[in-house]
Amino acid sequence: MFQLLETFTTVYEEQNFTKAAKKLYISQPTISVHIEKLERDLGVKLFIRSGNNRIAPTKAADFLYEKAKQMKNNWSNVLSELSRLDGTLRKKFKIAASQTIGDFLLPQILKPLKIQFPYVDFNFFIENSNRVFHSVHMLDADIGLVESPEIVPGVKREIFMWDEMVVFGAAENKTWIYREKGSGIRDYMDQYLLMENIQPEEKMIMNHNAMIHQAIELGLGRTLQSKFVTHSKHVPQEKTSLNRPFYLITSEQNRNLDLDLKESIFKLLAELK
Structure with missing residues (x-):
């Protein structure tokens, strides 16, 4: 079969x-x-x-x-x-993360994670939130870390942190830079512009944070990003009243999930500031 x-x-x-x-x-x-x-x-x-x-x-x-x-x-x-219990193979653990979490939070917990679990080989995948939900649902990833409030049947989610949203870029710039649909930040961008009654005169859509970061550095527009994103001192930034949760997600079908490992990752992430 x-x-x-x-x-x-x-x-x-x-x-x-x-x-x-x-x-x-x-x-x-x-x-x-x-x-x-x-x-x-x-x-x-x-x-x-x-x-x-x-x-x-x-x-x-x-x-x-x-x-x-x-x-x-x-x-x-x-x-x-089974191979790990027999002493013949190291354990593999797959983590799928959306871009902000993967770029700025995950690297901060890698050292303590490797110290706590020296027998584990970690595999990391950076995708947009929709793809992370799909990977977890299909068991292609053991856990997922997302910024999207999406609810998917069969996928459990737990909030490990609240993130503060910041607008980067000069106020006089009328171009707004968006992430693609399906990314966690896109929903909050749309929400922020609606709350502030902003109708962008020009839009650019980019599917990667690194490209958006460079565009902002070059003064090509404004965007909404996490407080964890760092820009040069010359880039204007404005705090907003908008906060969003970061979630750790798991599949209800994953009966072999290492709960100790999952809880340790949750705790390490929750301790970040």
């Missing part, structure tokens, strides 16, 4: 039998046999075939893909934990 699910998830991601076969180093007829057997075993149609090797996943395939990814990641965690 694991082999069939591996074939299925690859076909689903590639949306093409030939590409899936190349990725798995098996023949295309074998791919077809695996998918047909899985469809017979489950009693559902997974893909609609059309010309030119094109396929479209069914609703059953959408559902199965999510569950199969979770099963795969859970099984990987089980194998990792």
